[in-house]
Amino acid sequence: MADRVFCIDLGSAFTKVGLRRGRRANSDLVTDSRLTTLDDLRLCLPTTVAIDFSSTPAKPIFGDAALDRRPGKTMRVFANWKKELFAEAARSEALPVASQTAPPPRTPSRLESLLNSNEFLHFATRYGVAPTDVASLQKLLSSAATILAPPPAAGSVVMTTADSDAFKVAVLFFRHLRRVVLEVCRAGKIDIPNPELIPARLSVPAFAPEKDLSSHRGCRWLVEAMQRAEWTPVDHRPIVSEPYANAIGVLTRGSNCTREKEMLQNGLLATCLSEPKTHPEYRAVVIDVGAFTVDFAALTYRPEGQRTLNEVEFERHELSVPLGVSELDAAVLGILPHRQVAYLRDQASANDWMAFRPRVYSERQFFPTPHGEICSGDDVKGIGYAIQNYADRLSEQTAAFFSTFPDASFKELILTGGGNTIPAIQDALISAAEAGREKFRKVHLPAVGIAGMQRKGTSQQPVAVLDGRLTRGATALGGSGSFFDMDREPYPLPTA
Amino acid sequence: MAKKSAGPSIDELVTQALVRIATADAPQRLTGKGDPAPLFASAAGANKAALERLQNEAEPLVVTTGSGKAAPVRLTAAGFALALPHLPPESVGGAAKALAATFHLAERVEFLQEIVSRSPDSTAELYSVQEIAGAELQAETEARVAKAVKRREADDRWKSLIELQRKQRIDALTRELEAEGGKVPPPAANNAPPERTREPHSEPLVPKTAADVGYHRQVVRRLVSSWAQQWDHGKHEGRQAMETALGGMTGMRRIGSAGETVAFDGAVHESGRAVSEGERVKVVRPGWQLIEEEGPLTLLKTRVE
Numbered sequence: 001m002a003d004r005v006f007c008i009d010l011g012s013a014f015t016k017v018g019l020r021r022g023r024r025a026n027s028d029l030v031t032d033s034r035l036t037t038l039d040d041l042r043l044c045l046p047t048t049v050a051i052d053f054s055s056t057p058a059k060p061i062f063g064d065a066a067l068d069r070r071p072g073k074t075m076r077v078f079a080n081w082k083k084e085l086f087a088e089a090a091r092s093e094a095l096p097v098a099s100q101t102a103p104p105p106r107t108p109s110r111l112e113s114l115l116n117s118n119e120f121l122h123f124a125t126r127y128g129v130a131p132t133d134v135a136s137l138q139k140l141l142s143s144a145a146t147i148l149a150p151p152p153a154a155g156s157v158v159m160t161t162a163d164s165d166a167f168k169v170a171v172l173f174f175r176h177l178r179r180v181v182l183e184v185c186r187a188g189k190i191d192i193p194n195p196e197l198i199p200a201r202l203s204v205p206a207f208a209p210e211k212d213l214s215s216h217r218g219c220r221w222l223v224e225a226m227q228r229a230e231w232t233p234v235d236h237r238p239i240v241s242e243p244y245a246n247a248i249g250v251l252t253r254g255s256n257c258t259r260e261k262e263m264l265q266n267g268l269l270a271t272c273l274s275e276p277k278t279h280p281e282y283r284a285v286v287i288d289v290g291a292f293t294v295d296f297a298a299l300t301y302r303p304e305g306q307r308t309l310n311e312v313e314f315e316r317h318e319l320s321v322p323l324g325v326s327e328l329d330a331a332v333l334g335i336l337p338h339r340q341v342a343y344l345r346d347q348a349s350a351n352d353w354m355a356f357r358p359r360v361y362s363e364r365q366f367f368p369t370p371h372g373e374i375c376s377g378d379d380v381k382g383i384g385y386a387i388q389n390y391a392d393r394l395s396e397q398t399a400a401f402f403s404t405f406p407d408a409s410f411k412e413l414i415l416t417g418g419g420n421t422i423p424a425i426q427d428a429l430i431s432a433a434e435a436g437r438e439k440f441r442k443v444h445l446p447a448v449g450i451a452g453m454q455r456k457g458t459s460q461q462p463v464a465v466l467d468g469r470l471t472r473g474a475t476a477l478g479g480s481g482s483f484f485d486m487d488r489e490p491y492p493l494p495t496a
Numbered sequence: 497m498a499k500k501s502a503g504p505s506i507d508e509l510v511t512q513a514l515v516r517i518a519t520a521d522a523p524q525r526l527t528g529k530g531d532p533a534p535l536f537a538s539a540a541g542a543n544k545a546a547l548e549r550l551q552n553e554a555e556p557l558v559v560t561t562g563s564g565k566a567a568p569v570r571l572t573a574a575g576f577a578l579a580l581p582h583l584p585p586e587s588v589g590g591a592a593k594a595l596a597a598t599f600h601l602a603e604r605v606e607f608l609q610e611i612v613s614r615s616p617d618s619t620a621e622l623y624s625v626q627e628i629a630g631a632e633l634q635a636e637t638e639a640r641v642a643k644a645v646k647r648r649e650a651d652d653r654w655k656s657l658i659e660l661q662r663k664q665r666i667d668a669l670t671r672e673l674e675a676e677g678g679k680v681p682p683p684a685a686n687n688a689p690p691e692r693t694r695e696p697h698s699e700p701l702v703p704k705t706a707a708d709v710g711y712h713r714q715v716v717r718r719l720v721s722s723w724a725q726q727w728d729h730g731k732h733e734g735r736q737a738m739e740t741a742l743g744g745m746t747g748m749r750r751i752g753s754a755g756e757t758v759a760f761d762g763a764v765h766e767s768g769r770a771v772s773e774g775e776r777v778k779v780v781r782p783g784w785q786l787i788e789e790e791g792p793l794t795l796l797k798t799r800v801e
Contacts, residue, residue, distance in 0.1 A: 052772050064763040368724070
């Protein structure tokens with residue numbers, strides 16, 4: 001077991017880093033103005049990379065400076081290179097695809113493009129068609145197109161890392177990340193000797209069962225990019241799935257104590273471990289609503305006799321679906337007037353979007369733009385429809401995920417990710433998750449909106465409010481925890 | 497069999513109640529019996545959640561103006577803001593006027609500014625109220641300043657008197673000692689108690705607890721957002737007023753001045769076109785940063801072209 005570990009939570013939009021300074025030291029998040037000055041916690045390094053080709057050699061741009069960059073003749077912006085990397089890696093070899101794996105993106109037909117266009121939405125609005133009906137039509141066509149689409153021609157174009165722009169960007173990004181993280185560690189704020197010797201663990205979407213992640217082609221590419229950037233992967237479990245690390249982060253709050261009661265914050269799992277006869281099963285579910293994906297993870301543990309935390313291994317069911325908050329953004333843009341859409345799409349900065357979402361989606365307050373206020377007039381109803389429609393889509397996915405556990409009862413529900421700061425989303429997810437089954441014994445939720453309003457629990461269902469650190473950083477925190485080391489079965493990288 | 501339609505949502509119940517309070521001629525009650533009918537027939541089911549939302553401790557939308565269960569309620573500024581989009585335009589001015597009268601002066605001025613900015617049609621009706629409130633606020637401020645000046649002058653006179661009496665006492669004791677044939681010892685420099693230094697009054701107040709820091713950030717973010725709106729709409733007076741407010745907030749720093757030519761730095765600059773780092777660009781709208789102990793927090797990037 002490595003004494004010290006970094007965990008890189010490589011998000012599509014923002015990357016977070018967790019650090020365990022010693023064998024039993026608590027994990028913490030790496031925060032500093034060197035990572036970002038846009039986020040209150042100085043935690044989320046933008047994952048976007050821009051490449052400026054106006055000089056030779058081309059100059060990569062990272063961090064806050066890469067956000068809000070406009071692409072042009074001499075500027076290329078990689079806003080979601082992680083997705084591109086996984087798609088390109090999938091083309092590098094015909095791999096058996098796990099049932100949970102999201103299929104590679106399909107090129108939409110012209111008819112789909114029409115139905116998804118703003119012009120069509122304006123047209124529908126003019127004829128009084130509700131946005132929910134338009135969304136249903138879009139979904140119907142999309143489902144039909146998916147069924148009728150020919151099977152993907154696996155391996156028709158073979159990619160290698162040398163051909164992949166996304167891979168090259170990944171190497172540049174990991175190099176920048178390493179430089180910044182080491183600078184922060186050396187600047188005295190973290191005060192840790194020889195940070196360059198600390199190995200790193202990477203969290204990735206739940207593409208495959210935990211033990212198969214290290215042989216997943218996309219994950220291998222990411223680890224190779226990390227290694228080229230001089231990061232050393234942890235021997236024991238170099239890759240963990242995001243939902244699993246997220247759940248451990250929330251349940252332990254970064255504690256790495258030897259006694260499970262302390263590590264698990266005296267939670268229900270700790271009770272289950274100490275009284276296995278009275279509590280024969282523990283089950284928690286995590287739903288992380290991120291920028292581009294929604295990750296579900298159900299963790300089940302059945303203690304057979306007294307066990308220590310070292311021996312605990314959860315049964316896991318995980319699923320990632322491409323239904324992040326960017327889908328809601330697109331739906332809301334579909335109902336706004338053209339000039340406001342143009343402003344939000346082409347002029348609004350990352351800062352504006354960071355203010356827009358909590359204000360409009362969470363607090364339902366007006367948001368000023370040079371072309372009038374959003375969410376203050378006729379658009380209030382439409383935005384409400386869009387949020388409800390998005391919440392309904394999330395509910396469907398949640399119900400589908402829970403239908404794989406028809407008779408099971410769950411103890412805890414953990415909602416994380418930026419999308420879960422929207423009250424309507426919280427309500428929808430809790431209702432869908434509890435439909436037809438026993439209520440959760442405890443719910444973990446982020447605070448709502450800029451003002452950080454906190455939901456009240458009841459004596460039957462207490463609510464644990466997650467602060468910004470846990471809402472955004474639980475995966476990095478959990479991934480750097482000793483939980484993934486200890487005496488568990490190792491899932492090392494396959495030898496070349 | 498036809499499906500029974502679902503009742504109004506909690507949000508709708510809350511909005512309906514707020515609109516009724518804002519537009520009613522007589523005081524309204526949330527629950528209870530008697531005339532006029534209360535806003536909610538019962539406090540059960542969806543009504544319960546709506547009532548909790550209305551009286552939420554963290555951000556109440558209504559407050560009671562008496563005691564007992566059947567006490568009438570009035571809107572808070574937050575409640576009125578929530579009801580505003582649903583009010584008939586012609587009733588906004590009257591309702592705002594009536595509500596403003598229940599606020600303290602400073603709160604009243606702020607409330608009226610907010611209403612006028614969100615509902616420009618009410619400007620004419622609220623002008624006189626705002627004028628009076630502004631004048632009263634000004635007078636109140638001036639009275640406070642005059643009182644402070646008077647108190648400081650009295651303090652200074654008091655200090656002078658004490659100093660004079662101290663010197664007179666020392667002189668008297670010295671004369672008495674000399675008359676007895678004694679010698680006055682030289683002042684012991686090292687034994688003198690150290691002079692107590694006081695923090696200058698101009699020292700900025702820095703938020704200390706996590707809650708204070710969070711609140712401070714929330715306030716400055718909203719101010720900067722409103723400032724940017726004033727800038728984009730070319731409202732110079734509003735912008736200047738907000739700049740004064742922002743300038744008085746601890747840790748606020750303006751980035752760049754309009755018209756200034758600077759080297760492009762993507763970390764604090766934004767542009768509508770592809771720009772290389774270091775390229776000379778012209779500032780078209782300044783940005784804002786909040787300087788905190790952990791470093792700067794960029795609230796608004798400087799817009800350049």
